[in-house]
Amino acid sequence: MQNKFESYFAKKGEFKSIELTLDRISSALDFIDFDEKRLGKIIHIAGTNGKGSTAYFLHQSFIKANFNCVLYTSPHLESITERIVINNSQVEINTFNDAFDATKQAIEKFKLSYFEAITLIAFYIFQDLSPDISIIETGLGGTYDATNVLVDKIPVITTISQDHINFLGKSIYQIIDEKLNIIKSNQKVYIGKNENFIVNYIKNKLIGKSIFFSQCNKYLKSFPPPFNHNYELARLILKNEFQIDIPPADLLKLPPCRLEKIKNFLFDGAHNPSGIINLINNIDNIDTAIISGTLDRDIIKTIEIIRKKIKKVIITEIPNNERSIKVKEINIPGIYKISDPTLAVYKALELNGKSDILICGSLYLCGHLKKVIRDKFV
Structure with missing residues (x-):
């Protein structure tokens, strides 16, 4: 309806x-x-x-x-x-x-x-x-x-x-x-x-x-x-x-996209430095992360924190969100920049091997990719 x-x-x-x-x-x-x-x-x-x-x-x-x-x-x-x-x-x-x-x-x-x-x-x-x-x-x-x-x-x-x-x-x-x-x-x-x-x-x-x-x-x-x-x-x-x-x-249950696991994807809506620090302290066996964020948050700091534990980082954009970061404007060496989040998932699967893939940085991104992954990968 x-x-x-x-x-x-x-x-x-x-x-x-x-x-x-x-x-x-x-x-x-x-x-x-x-x-x-x-x-x-x-x-x-x-x-x-x-x-x-x-x-x-x-x-x-x-x-x-x-x-x-x-x-x-x-x-x-x-x-x-x-x-x-x-x-x-x-x-x-x-x-x-x-x-x-x-x-x-x-x-x-x-x-x-x-x-x-x-x-x-x-x-x-x-x-x-x-x-x-x-x-x-x-x-x-x-x-x-x-x-x-x-x-x-x-x-x-x-x-x-x-x-x-x-x-x-x-x-x-x-x-x-x-x-x-x-x-x-x-x-x-x-x-x-x-x-x-x-x-x-x-x-x-x-x-x-x-x-x-x-x-x-x-x-x-x-x-x-x-x-x-x-x-x-x-x-x-x-x-x-x-x-x-x-x-x-x-x-009791946690809210959606808080340490939520679907197949080999881990979703978490952590989106600021303090939240990201708590997140990476809770995870193991993750080699690849897909992240995004909004313009009013410090995406560079977020990426710096994630890379202390996760070596392969893909940044992407939040679809249909006027506040989303633009990957072409992020200048950080050693990361992958893929504007389409679905293509970012394919890249993560290519890079990842057998460990889990983390999706974080935005609840909007988590919500979008949950549906994509259910439709295409589960």
Whole structure:
């Protein structure tokens, strides 16, 4: 069935109408008579890395504890309906299209960007369901992220590092402030694994708040780093706020494209230096990597880190993505540059021998190549 939202935004582009303001989304929500209280208890998650897995661990835990729970994440890998999850199932396309029809007037009237519009649709669907709990992940930053219209919530900040420098600033302290700005009058704040200087900065910024820092239990068998830290953060929230235990790790799944294996391909959405460092510490028996990235990230630094462990590196482009790097503009000796990601897979198979092939650097690339590999190589 046709996805009306994607058809509408096909010519507008995903990032061409970004403005640093909450005025448009706030006005649109007022226009559709949105009532935040109908979302139940809200968990709002920001951070550079770990948002997705923390959100997934929480969502699965609530479902197993018989709560009605909805989840809003980004980006999607293959279908935009992946972003809107209701009790562990992505929203049906009929429901999604009906919600787009119902909100289209507001989208047009207030000239919403792609992310603002999908946020409007998600909130429209969620308030109609009146869930017990809504888990909402920020898209980019915090201060002017469309999700930051939410007020009465449990703010959660995962790991913070430098990312999206074109939008959030080059200073790590600017980026920390961006994330912390999801905290409004909320008294309790949950913080994930971070370096000591970030922890101390947060403590000084949030004087008067009740701050809960998660601590990873080294003797607990859960997930490999950094997912073990996100598992512990989810555990802390569940225990403190809902008095429930997180299920054992073997009963929970990681989000798609996080250490996901298909045949001899390993997919991981790590896309910034700190994420890539964690990734290469978790992998063995990989001789070849296919990577890409967006223009607002440091692809050169990413390649430098990967090459410390993986000798054969192919850089490629993200199809139909206006922010994708252009391989002809990357000047690094000793790597392969292939703009077509499908051809990059063929090259990787030619180079690789019997070891696994890593695909990383962009969730968009992982989503595209998952489909290609399922269709052509599995």
